[in-house]
Amino acid sequence: MRTMKEISLERFIQKVEESGQPLSEAFLQHEITETGKPREMLWELMRTRMAVMNQALKRGLESPQRSRSGLIQGEAHRIANWAATGGSLLGGGFSKLIASAMAIAEVNACMGRIVAAPTAGSCGVLPATLFTVAGERAVSEEALIRAFLTAGGIGLVIERSASLSGAEGGCQAEVGSASAMAAGALVEMLGGPPVQVGCAVAFALGNLMGLICDPVRGLVEIPCVKRNALGEVNAVTAAEMALAGCGSVFSADAVIETMGKVGRHLPEEFRETARGGLALLPIGDGMSPDQARA
Amino acid sequence: MGIFDIIGPVMVGPSSSHTAGAVRIGLFCHRLLGRTPSGVVIGLHGSFAATGEGHGTPLALLAGLLGLAPDDERIPHAAELATESGLAYRFEDEDLGEVHPNSVHIHLESEEAQLDVYGSSTGGARIDIWNIDGFAISLDGEFPTLLFVYPDRSGTVAVVSAILANAAINIATMKVHRTTRGGQALMAVQLDEEPSEGVLESLRHLPHFQQVRFIPALGFGG
Numbered sequence: 001m002r003t004m005k006e007i008s009l010e011r012f013i014q015k016v017e018e019s020g021q022p023l024s025e026a027f028l029q030h031e032i033t034e035t036g037k038p039r040e041m042l043w044e045l046m047r048t049r050m051a052v053m054n055q056a057l058k059r060g061l062e063s064p065q066r067s068r069s070g071l072i073q074g075e076a077h078r079i080a081n082w083a084a085t086g087g088s089l090l091g092g093g094f095s096k097l098i099a100s101a102m103a104i105a106e107v108n109a110c111m112g113r114i115v116a117a118p119t120a121g122s123c124g125v126l127p128a129t130l131f132t133v134a135g136e137r138a139v140s141e142e143a144l145i146r147a148f149l150t151a152g153g154i155g156l157v158i159e160r161s162a163s164l165s166g167a168e169g170g171c172q173a174e175v176g177s178a179s180a181m182a183a184g185a186l187v188e189m190l191g192g193p194p195v196q197v198g199c200a201v202a203f204a205l206g207n208l209m210g211l212i213c214d215p216v217r218g219l220v221e222i223p224c225v226k227r228n229a230l231g232e233v234n235a236v237t238a239a240e241m242a243l244a245g246c247g248s249v250f251s252a253d254a255v256i257e258t259m260g261k262v263g264r265h266l267p268e269e270f271r272e273t274a275r276g277g278l279a280l281l282p283i284g285d286g287m288s289p290d291q292a293r294a
Numbered sequence: 295m296g297i298f299d300i301i302g303p304v305m306v307g308p309s310s311s312h313t314a315g316a317v318r319i320g321l322f323c324h325r326l327l328g329r330t331p332s333g334v335v336i337g338l339h340g341s342f343a344a345t346g347e348g349h350g351t352p353l354a355l356l357a358g359l360l361g362l363a364p365d366d367e368r369i370p371h372a373a374e375l376a377t378e379s380g381l382a383y384r385f386e387d388e389d390l391g392e393v394h395p396n397s398v399h400i401h402l403e404s405e406e407a408q409l410d411v412y413g414s415s416t417g418g419a420r421i422d423i424w425n426i427d428g429f430a431i432s433l434d435g436e437f438p439t440l441l442f443v444y445p446d447r448s449g450t451v452a453v454v455s456a457i458l459a460n461a462a463i464n465i466a467t468m469k470v471h472r473t474t475r476g477g478q479a480l481m482a483v484q485l486d487e488e489p490s491e492g493v494l495e496s497l498r499h500l501p502h503f504q505q506v507r508f509i510p511a512l513g514f515g516g
Contacts, residue, residue: 031297045298052304052365067308069348108307111350111370118300119418120310126301152297159295165417181300218345220308274345 024146027153053127060103076103100128124228125178147189162260166213169263176208182235203238212270214277312349315415320358337388340395435512437484
């Protein structure tokens with residue numbers, strides 16, 4: 001059995017620290033060794049996954065997504081339109097960020113094609129964060145692919161040391177993990193050293209520590225879609241802190257393990273059972289979602 | 295588990311367990327029969343019955359039964375596709391007892407056979423097929439799999455493993471289950487690689503076997 005130490009983020013960081021290579025290189029090497037697949041094939045596979053993510057993003061932004069339950073009514077499209085008419089509070093980039101995560105999560109809720117990253121319920125966080133910031137900062141395709149590899153590697157560490165499942169660890173394990181993956185990936189994409197990647201992971205996961213999974217009617221819609229936006233904004237926040245040179249007093253591995261522990265202590269009501277939190281609130285039965293919203 | 299299990303699978307939403315896993319259970323049945331069944335009665339248990347509709351679980355099961363993969367964008371239209379393909383279907387709520395909450399019983403009918411398959415979606419689109427026609431088994435669909443039904447008698451395992459050994463096909467797992475001593479037996483063999491059509495033919499022509507079925511690995515799509 002693999003021990004936690006063998007797959008810790010710290011180990012991957014140490015591996016590349018002396019050579020000055022990016023963290024993605026350590027994860028890529030690990031993947032090549034584990035799967036026996038050549039580098040080019042893995043590179044191409046990631047490119048294909050990114051294309052699926054991009055299609056979902058476009059679909060969710062361009063056409064209002066409506067779910068079978070009626071709980072999702074094209075909110076991402078609504079935000080994008082509102083921002084386009086000057087409504088944005090902090091400038092277009094921020095609105096685009098929020099709308100993008102929600103767009104992909106809404107496509108998922110409406111039976112569209114997505115890439116689980118790490119789960120279907122949290123699928124908007126990572127691609128929306130990386131695509132939006134890459135667009136704003138004119139990042140190369142290679143740097144973008146490397147960022148996704150780094151995100152996958154961080155997810156792998158979280159899967160081994162804690163959990164990526166809402167049923168096991170609550171929303172912190174899904175949106176929280178996605179947010180940590182995105183934060184670390186963002187730091188690498190913008191040229192931060194591996195140590196700062198670790199700080200960003202620690203900040204992002206630390207900020208969402210304890211977040212419960214309380215899906216209304218047991219569906220991946222409310223509050224999941226909006227929490228994708230939360231995870232994404234949190235990822236950018238954590239990455240910015242790390243890139244500015246804020247250090248973490250905890251190692252990323254310690255925060256990851258703690259998230260796992262907190263998850264195991266969460267009562268079952270808060271682990272995807274729809275028996276606690278927002279899932280218990282009345283949502284205005286008999287009203288249309290628009291009326292319920294008002 | 296690797297990077298592409300984390301950034302993946304590519305799937306139609308909304309849920310890896312209630313949608314993608316359900317497609318894979320249906321797809322397992324399709325592959326088990328080697329075709330789309332002509333009729334199915336689908337018993338939804340637990341969470342599949344309670345929240346299945348909102349997750350598109352019934353559509354996902356139908357899509358799999360039609361042979362669609364978990365990332366096929368036609369999944370939301372599976373009901374229309376089933377009607378077009380002549381697949382008659384009926385859904386019921388069914389209490390399967392103390393089993394995984396995301397479980398289903400599929401009664402399959404085709405010209406050639408009637409089969410009852412029980413399976414669960416265990417998370418992250420992974421599945422466990424735990425009963426076929428009364429035989430308790432455990433198959434996850436991740437290996438090319440051979441299933442044999444035959445009267446319980448000595449030497450059967452040796453005959454099958456000899457044919458596979460001659461073809462240099464490694465056996466990953468092999469399990470034999472029987473109703474009673476000397477009764478009916480079911481052998482499930484998971485392989486490391488797909489057998490050739492020639493190997494399958496020689497297995498199908500073995501005497502005493504009532505059923506010889508091959509189920510290609512399901513994969514995770516994308």
